[in-house]
Structure formats: C-alpha cells, structure tokens
Amino acid sequence: MLVPLSWLKEYIDFELSVDELVDQLNLSGTAVESVRFMGKGLDYVRIGQLLEVEPHPDADKLSVTKVDIGQAEPLQIVCGAKNIKPGDKVPVALVGATLPNGIEIKAAKLRGVTSRGMLCSQIELRLGTDAAGIYILPEDVEVGALFTEALGLDDVVVDLEITPNRPDCLAMIGVAREVRAITGNELRKPAVSVKEGTGKAEDAATIVIDDLELCPRYAARIIKGVKVGPSPAWMEQRLQKAGMRPINNIVDITNLVMLETGQPLHAFDLKTLKEGKIIVRRAKPGEKITTLDGVERELDRNMLVIADSDVPVALAGVMGGAETEVTDATVDILLESAYFEPDSIMRTARKMGLLSEASARFEKGVDPNGAVYAADRAAQLIAEYAGGEVLAGVIDVYPEKIEPRTLQLRTDRVNGILGTTLSLPEITDILEKLELKVSVIDGTDNMSVSVPTFRPDLEREIDLIEEVARIFGYNNIESTLPESSGKQGGLSHRQKTVESIKARLLASGLSEIITYSLIDPREVDKLQVPEGDPLRWFVKLMNPLSEELSVLRTTLLVNLLKVLKYNVNREQYDVQVFEVGHIFWHENGKEMPDEEAMLGIALTGAWQADEWHEKARNIDFFDLKGAVEAVLDEIGVTGWSLRQFAHPVLHPGKSAELLIGDEPIGYFGELHPDVLAAFDMPTAYVGELNMDKLIDNAIVSRELIEIPKHPAITLDIAVLVADTVAQEKLIELIEAEGKPLLEQAKLFDLYTGKGVPDGKKSMAYTMVFRASERTLTDEETLDARDRIIARLNKELGAEIRM
Amino acid sequence: MASKAELDNFYEQAKGAVESASDLRALDQVRVEFLGKKGQITSVLKTLGQLPADERKLVGQAANEVRRRLEGAISAKQTELSRADVEERLATEAVDITLPGRRTAHGSQHLISQVIKEITGIFIGLGYRVAEGPEVEIDYFNFKALNQPPDHPARSLQDTFYIKKESVHPADDDILLRTHTSPVQIRVMKEQEPPVYIIAPGKAFRRDVPDPSHLPMFHQVEGLAVDEGITFGDLKGTLEAFTKQMFGKKRKIRLRPHFFPFTEPSAEVDVSCAVCDGKGCRLCGSGWLEILGAGMVDPNVLMEVGYDPEKVSGFAFGMGVERIALLMHGVPDLRMFIENDMRFVKQF
Numbered sequence A: 001m002l003v004p005l006s007w008l009k010e011y012i013d014f015e016l017s018v019d020e021l022v023d024q025l026n027l028s029g030t031a032v033e034s035v036r037f038m039g040k041g042l043d044y045v046r047i048g049q050l051l052e053v054e055p056h057p058d059a060d061k062l063s064v065t066k067v068d069i070g071q072a073e074p075l076q077i078v079c080g081a082k083n084i085k086p087g088d089k090v091p092v093a094l095v096g097a098t099l100p101n102g103i104e105i106k107a108a109k110l111r112g113v114t115s116r117g118m119l120c121s122q123i124e125l126r127l128g129t130d131a132a133g134i135y136i137l138p139e140d141v142e143v144g145a146l147f148t149e150a151l152g153l154d155d156v157v158v159d160l161e162i163t164p165n166r167p168d169c170l171a172m173i174g175v176a177r178e179v180r181a182i183t184g185n186e187l188r189k190p191a192v193s194v195k196e197g198t199g200k201a202e203d204a205a206t207i208v209i210d211d212l213e214l215c216p217r218y219a220a221r222i223i224k225g226v227k228v229g230p231s232p233a234w235m236e237q238r239l240q241k242a243g244m245r246p247i248n249n250i251v252d253i254t255n256l257v258m259l260e261t262g263q264p265l266h267a268f269d270l271k272t273l274k275e276g277k278i279i280v281r282r283a284k285p286g287e288k289i290t291t292l293d294g295v296e297r298e299l300d301r302n303m304l305v306i307a308d309s310d311v312p313v314a315l316a317g318v319m320g321g322a323e324t325e326v327t328d329a330t331v332d333i334l335l336e337s338a339y340f341e342p343d344s345i346m347r348t349a350r351k352m353g354l355l356s357e358a359s360a361r362f363e364k365g366v367d368p369n370g371a372v373y374a375a376d377r378a379a380q381l382i383a384e385y386a387g388g389e390v391l392a393g394v395i396d397v398y399p400e401k402i403e404p405r406t407l408q409l410r411t412d413r414v415n416g417i418l419g420t421t422l423s424l425p426e427i428t429d430i431l432e433k434l435e436l437k438v439s440v441i442d443g444t445d446n447m448s449v450s451v452p453t454f455r456p457d458l459e460r461e462i463d464l465i466e467e468v469a470r471i472f473g474y475n476n477i478e479s480t481l482p483e484s485s486g487k488q489g490g491l492s493h494r495q496k497t498v499e500s501i502k503a504r505l506l507a508s509g510l511s512e513i514i515t516y517s518l519i520d521p522r523e524v525d526k527l528q529v530p531e532g533d534p535l536r537w538f539v540k541l542m543n544p545l546s547e548e549l550s551v552l553r554t555t556l557l558v559n560l561l562k563v564l565k566y567n568v569n570r571e572q573y574d575v576q577v578f579e580v581g582h583i584f585w586h587e588n589g590k591e592m593p594d595e596e597a598m599l600g601i602a603l604t605g606a607w608q609a610d611e612w613h614e615k616a617r618n619i620d621f622f623d624l625k626g627a628v629e630a631v632l633d634e635i636g637v638t639g640w641s642l643r644q645f646a647h648p649v650l651h652p653g654k655s656a657e658l659l660i661g662d663e664p665i666g667y668f669g670e671l672h673p674d675v676l677a678a679f680d681m682p683t684a685y686v687g688e689l690n691m692d693k694l695i696d697n698a699i700v701s702r703e704l705i706e707i708p709k710h711p712a713i714t715l716d717i718a719v720l721v722a723d724t725v726a727q728e729k730l731i732e733l734i735e736a737e738g739k740p741l742l743e744q745a746k747l748f749d750l751y752t753g754k755g756v757p758d759g760k761k762s763m764a765y766t767m768v769f770r771a772s773e774r775t776l777t778d779e780e781t782l783d784a785r786d787r788i789i790a791r792l793n794k795e796l797g798a799e800i801r802m
Numbered sequence B: 001m002a003s004k005a006e007l008d009n010f011y012e013q014a015k016g017a018v019e020s021a022s023d024l025r026a027l028d029q030v031r032v033e034f035l036g037k038k039g040q041i042t043s044v045l046k047t048l049g050q051l052p053a054d055e056r057k058l059v060g061q062a063a064n065e066v067r068r069r070l071e072g073a074i075s076a077k078q079t080e081l082s083r084a085d086v087e088e089r090l091a092t093e094a095v096d097i098t099l100p101g102r103r104t105a106h107g108s109q110h111l112i113s114q115v116i117k118e119i120t121g122i123f124i125g126l127g128y129r130v131a132e133g134p135e136v137e138i139d140y141f142n143f144k145a146l147n148q149p150p151d152h153p154a155r156s157l158q159d160t161f162y163i164k165k166e167s168v169h170p171a172d173d174d175i176l177l178r179t180h181t182s183p184v185q186i187r188v189m190k191e192q193e194p195p196v197y198i199i200a201p202g203k204a205f206r207r208d209v210p211d212p213s214h215l216p217m218f219h220q221v222e223g224l225a226v227d228e229g230i231t232f233g234d235l236k237g238t239l240e241a242f243t244k245q246m247f248g249k250k251r252k253i254r255l256r257p258h259f260f261p262f263t264e265p266s267a268e269v270d271v272s273c274a275v276c277d278g279k280g281c282r283l284c285g286s287g288w289l290e291i292l293g294a295g296m297v298d299p300n301v302l303m304e305v306g307y308d309p310e311k312v313s314g315f316a317f318g319m320g321v322e323r324i325a326l327l328m329h330g331v332p333d334l335r336m337f338i339e340n341d342m343r344f345v346k347q348f
C-alpha cells in the first residue's frame, strides 16, 4: 500500500519526521517496506510548453522542437518521440540535470542540430511505467514552474506492508487511524454532502440480490449527464503517487475513493445495462464475460456476477466487463458500492488468476457499513469534477444489517497475557483511539467492547489484547523470564549419542555435510540398483520444482557421491565426509511414508596431502572400516560382526555388512566400478548405517574396568599361513587358546613377498599375557604361547616363523 | 729415582697433557697415562720404598699432593669438555622451527549444525529440552492444528511440497513436507501436559527455486514454552537472554507487531546491527536485522492440543538458521550451505 504523506495529512496532522513516522508505524504493527522521496533527481526539471515541432532536416526519426520554459528565449530541443504537438505541456530536463536513471543532461549536437535539454517520458522521471512517449502533462500546470512543485512531487511516499488481517489499512483513512492511535491526534474524515437532483435513483435503475450469502449488501448511486474526460492534475498526481494509472475522471474518482476509504467502487455506463437492471447472482453454466482487460472468461456456478436483465456485466468484486465500461461517450453512470463475501471473491480471483485492487480488498473483508459513505463521497466528487446530476437517494439493498461485534475484555487477562500492570482507563484509552467503543461492566474491571465493522479481524478477547499490546508498545513491556520449576533442560540419550558419533567422526578427520532430503530418481539408476529394490520405494512429490528434486531420498549415498563429485570437479580430490540425515520410503499399501535417520560416510583421495615428513597415502577399505569401528567404539557397541555383502552398489570383494547380534545395521565398502563409472568418479568408499539401530545398541554408561596391578609379559609370534585364511580366524584361535592368561592379541605385521612362499602370508602378532592376582612366570607364559602355536598349526596349518 | 724436582717436572708435564686434551677420550687417555694403575705416578710411588724413611715420607706426601692436584685438573678439564660436548650436541640437534608441524587430519562440522548447536545450547541452559519430529508431515500437524485457515496461501501447491498419494485407500489428510518445525510443538503438546519448555531444530521445506536468498530446504529452530502464568514479558526476556548470548552482550532487540496464524500477539524480532551498533549501515540499512518471529501461543492452538487457555499460556518463536549463519559469518549466497564445497565447509 503506497501512502503519499501529503495525502495522509489530509486526514491527520502529525509533527513526526519521516524517520520517526516510519519507526512508529513499524513498532505499532504497520510495517514500512520502503520510503521514497519523490522529487529526488528532478531538481533541474521544469514545465515546458511546446511552441514548434518540426522534422529534423537530417534524421527521419527525430523532431526539432522549440520549448517555452518561462524564460525570455525558448529552448531548442531535439526529440525522438512521436506523441508531441505544439501546445503540449511536457517535463523538460535542463542542461545540468541528472535524472533518477543516472542520465546527465548536457548541451549537444544531434545530427548537426543543437539540443539544449531533454523532453522526458514518465519512466525517465521514475514516475510510472509508460516509456512509450513524452509525458504529456495536464493543461493546468504552470509553464516554467519546477516540475516537482507543479506536480506535487516534493512528497514522500511510504510503502506499507499490510498483513492480510488488516484490510482497513488498505485505505488512507485506515492508515490515518493508525497514526491517530500512535499520536493521539484527531482524525478528520472528509465530510460528505451530495447535492442531489430532482430525479430519483430508484426510477433510473433496479437492483436485485439473488444470493444474499455471497452479497449481503449492494448500494448504488446514479449520476446523469457526466462529461467523461481527464482528471485534474492533483487527482492524477495522487493516483500516480499511490501507484495507480489515471484513466478518466470517472474511473479515477472511483479509484481515489477506494484508496481513501478502502471501499472498491465500480462505475457502469448505465445505458449499457439492459433495462437499467442490476442482478447480483451466481453465474449460469456456460456463461461467459469479456472483462476490462479484454479477456473472454468462462464462468461457473461458484462465481458471483453482476448481471443486467440478460447477461453478466461484471465479475463481482474482481473486475468489470468490457461491454459496460465507462467510455468517453458515457453520459449516465451507475456507481456500485457493495459488500461481497470474502472467501467467494478470493476463490474467483484465484481461479481466474485476476488479482485486482478491488479483489485484494474484498477478499480480506471491506466494511459492509461503509458502502454508502464511499458511494456518496464518489458521487460528490463526480458531480464536482465531471459535472452531471446526482439523482436523489441511494439504492441500497441491505436486508440484514451486519452489526458491530461485542467482545468482553478483562483487565486482569490483559495483564496476565502481557505481563503488564495496565489500568482499566489506560486500556480504554488505547481502544478508543482505535475507534472501538468501550463500556465498563459495572462493579468489575471488565469491559464490553463494541468492534466497528471495519475491523473484521477483531473476533476474540485475545485480538483486543493484541491491540492493547501493539499500541501500548511491545518495547514498553518489561522483560522477565519464566519462573518455573518445570524447566529441565538437556539432551536425551539419543541426542547425546548422535552428538558423540558426530564428534568422533569429526575428530577422525571427516567433515560433516548437509544435503537435500530430495533427490533425482535417475541418480538411483546410476547406483545400479535393481528393479524392486527398497532403494526404489520412492516417496514422490506431487508438485516438485524439477526432476532433480522430485523424490525423497531412499539412501544417503546419492548425495554423498554428488558432494564427492562436486569437490573433485573443483580440484578438491581429498574428500572425507559424513552426513546424518533422514531417508524415506513408501512401503506398498501404506499411505504414510516411513522415515528413518541414517549415518552416511564417504571417503576419497588421501587424508592429507604430501608432507615434508610423510607422503600422502590413498584411502582404502581399512580407512573406511576404521571410521566405522571408531563410531562403534565411541558409543560402546559390543557384539558386532561383519559378513560378506552382496549389493550391486559395492565392490563384492571389498565390502561388508555390519551386524549387531543378528541384526543388520548397515553396510560399507568400496564402490563398484560400474557405479564409479556412472558417477564418473575415481575410487570412493562409502557406508550407510542405521542411526536408530546404532543408538539402540549404544552403551548408556560405562563402568570402570580395573587397571591391572601386576606386570604383563609381552611375546611376539609370526606364522606362515595360506593367504586365504582370514585374519579374524587367527585372532579367534589365539584368543581361544590363550585364555585366561592372554589379555590382548594384536596383528602388528602382515607380509608377503621375498622369503615367503607363494600362496602364503606372514602374520605377526603381539600378545600380552597377564594374571590379575599375581605376577606371571616366564614358564607359564611360554607354555601358553606354545599351545597357541600348536593350535594354529593344527587348525590352520600355520608354521611358526621366528 | 723420585725426587721433589722430578715430581714437579712430572706434574708440569701431566698438566700440559691435560690442558691439551681436546675431548673426553683424549683426557681419559691422559688420566690413564699419568694416574692409571700402570701410569707414571704409580711407577713413581713404587720407587718410594727405595728412599730413606724420612725422605720417603716427604716425597710420598709430595707425590700424593701431585696426584690430588692432577686429579683436580682432570676433573676441571672433564667438566669443561663435557659442557662443550653438550653444547655441541645441542647445536647439531637444532631443528628448523619454521618447518610445518605434524598434524592429524581434522574434520569440520557443517556451519548450519554449528549454529543449531549454539542456539540449542543456549536454550538448554535456559531449561529447554530438544524435541524432534519427522520431515514428512500431515496437514493437520503442519497447518490445521496451528490455526492456519484452509485457504491460506502457504498451503497452496505453489508454496508447499505435497506427497503423491500412492495407496488404493488414500489417507484423509494431505501428506506434505513440513514447512516449519512447528508441527513438533503440536506433537509434543499432544503427548504431554504442561509445563512444556522445548526447542525444536530441524529441516523445513518451501517450494522456492534455489537462488542466493532462497532454498527449497532450510533449517529452523523453534521454541515453545507453555506453563502457568507465561507472559509476553517472559517472551521478551527470553529472547533478550538468547540474543545477548548468541550475538553479544551489547546487542539489543526490538519487537515489531506482526501477524502469524498460530500466535497472538505476534511479533517480528530485530537485533541491533553489530557492525554499526544500531545506527544504520550498508549491511543492515536501518540499524536492525530481522532474526526471528515470535508471539504468544494462540488460544485456538492451546485448545486444539487439549490445554485450557484460561489455565496456561505460552509463547513460541522461530528462526531461520541459514539466515543467522549468514548474518554471523557474512555468507553471500544461501546455496553455499547446500553445495558442501570443502573449501567452504572446512573454513568453520
């Protein structure tokens, strides 16, 4: 809502500076989006009158003009526009001007003809969107005057963001009422007195409302014998400053009064209404109307129309029809001022894709009891500026008056919600400034508040409390903190576990990423996922922005790989990342999608680049496994195991499924070469684990394991075994046979090559033996070692190597 | 034959050898040569027996004196030489301290997670629990229970992502991607009686094409307090406590009345700009930066979850995490948060 302050000041005085006004409006709930100082950049623009317009001798498209700017000598100005003729008054930018669009005006020669200045279009002055030609000014402006003064442009226009609950503020008077609440100054609504003629309005037209639900009130004034023509300059300026295009005096007045009062008005050419009839009804199937914008529109039963005795002549509250529009030839006018049911207007406007100034107001709710005031105000202005006779009486069909609502308001409720100590008179004072009528309920601190019909948003006690709060000032309310014993802050076990997993991965060198929950289903094809696989149980969006973000992710892998790829494409080859996020799937027959938190890991490149002390090492399967082990270790998961994992995403020889007990938790491994090729990636290692299952198996608290008091004996062994023997087998046997003295056994060397026969590998273990209650002897330790060697030999054919 | 003169001569000779020893090994050789079991002083002492008794005593004393002095000289020389040895070792062991240190690989937490952690941490300190909920929601939790009217534009296909219904018996309610984390508030209130003090961080979705200032998925942190006697003043005090911890002690807040369907009275909350301290600059314009929306929980919402608005009241607030991260760290383009360029991620 554009509000020129010069206009606003017609209704209220205020001594606030522009900055202060903006602040006060903002802090009382009328948000100011921007402030425009209109005259900016127009200091060197004056009103000129064209004396001559001659063709340029050497250029077809140019004219040479002589312009009177109120000085002794007229200026010679070369111009390219075609819409000018001698006698026109136009804005002239003088030499030295810098226009709002940055153009500097200098004396120049155009194809040999001197030009001292520029004739301006609206767009060059940043006044409108009309770039078609020179801005032809109304005849009554004074030649030589400063353009800004002559057009009232030494003005400030504030752009207000009006929230949908405040239709009353889509009007100058409504905004002035807010200023009144802020300043306490008096509000001046224009007094209306219509000089009526002798003829009766009722005799000139009849109005019937067929659907009272959708149209509770329809009022009209009849004005006969008007002369349609341009509006006076002041009126055009006002409309332009408020963002509307002047059309003709009749339409301009309806717009002006709408901007003033908030009541949309529509003027019909009375003679085009068959039988002088207005019927407010629902459209009939198959009916059509050509609206003012020249578009033929098909109507349906849910749309309210204004019809004459025959056909629809307007889309009620949204847009008038072309057939009945006011033209230069119009003489008699029917001026509509109605109240339409908001939801119906909204639906029709949306369906038609027609959002007009009128529909914007009707769909939020105009004041049903303001219809006649607006009609009278407009009739008075029409009589004044377009001539004609206003017929006696208003035709006003309003069978069931909409009465002001009455609400109860309790003082202690106001203070209880706001945390204030406002007295009853203070509350009353605030409400009365907003034109609410307050009566105190005898013997109580409670009020009965009558809400005028221009405030449809005030429906409940809490709505009144909000009014009190915003006018009292949010920033005048004292700050406190809730004093409650009910506050027990903290994280749940689940949340703490997630945090510790993240912290461990960060400390292990992985960075956290966050990606869309939405993916492109085609990316899942790249993962070589077979048909019917759960990774294809997509949850699809009904209205995606694009195919790229059209289904919810069934796996974190797609986005992890895309992030690797994104970085590799930017020469970031060493990428180690994880993401904790949800995956989603639609199980057959279930309407509600399933949703589960997952941990995804992806590694590529090296942990660190070449260093002076150490060369870079490419990440392999065991780096990935180490990251998984770190997570399990961090949250104290025991009893986990791995097994071979066959999935087309992963390399069959370098992948594993993680189980805790018998339950699969997830998988990890090197990407299958086919997947790498599909993503055009170098090697990458990925894993995806079910977060909830991990958390279910996380330790809640750790109990101290006693620190040994007796010394340990450490022995190393190296054995040769067939290279098909899994390391795990060796460790299992060592641990089984070493019990109970063996505290720990660990692989510290793995070797194949020179000195080791083909098909064999050398595995070296360091073993720590300890007894908890005494000091071990060498004999028993060596004995245990020999038993281990014998067992390895017996079961795995291992030969001792050292 | 040993004589005093010979001993003096011996001492001078030995002392000269000690002085000229260039390292500890040479010095040890000198010691062995002059003082060792087979050394010269020993052979001098061995000849003592051949001297007359009175002379023997004298020469013996003198010889012991020479030995003592020589041992003293050797010891002094030893100290000197070993110091030199340490010095030399220190000199040869010196490293170039300007070489880069050895470091282990480190990961960085995503900036959005860091900001969420910081915000939730502050509210945990104020006595709030962290509540979470699903990203796929039904209309009831996302809109209806939050007092959002059926025709509200936020519900349109233009603004909200809806899920395609797949089953033969479609659910009554629309399924959608939550447009804010407020449904978590409804879920919590439906599950428990007041008092409720929760903070709900998470992802939210709106149907915006990604550009520097929009993302179809973003993060929100919302808070809710419902208890007996909660006031608008409590909301203000809570937000002040939060902004001072989050943005610095000197920051002030300003509340502007606004309209949200689920709160009343409602406010948009600005924090004073840290760059210009509220005076107005190129970053903030007016001196204030909008950071969150807030208000008193609408009685309709309380009734919807079965609370009695005459007995309890509450406040709620919500903020966009990306916006806060952007203000705090000068990120020019929201898409950087979702691209996960390692050069971005690793900076924070």
Ligand SMILES: [Zn+2]
Pocket: B273, B274, B275, B276, B277, B278, B279, B280, B281, B282, B283, B284, B285, B287, B288
């Ligand atoms: Zn600033």
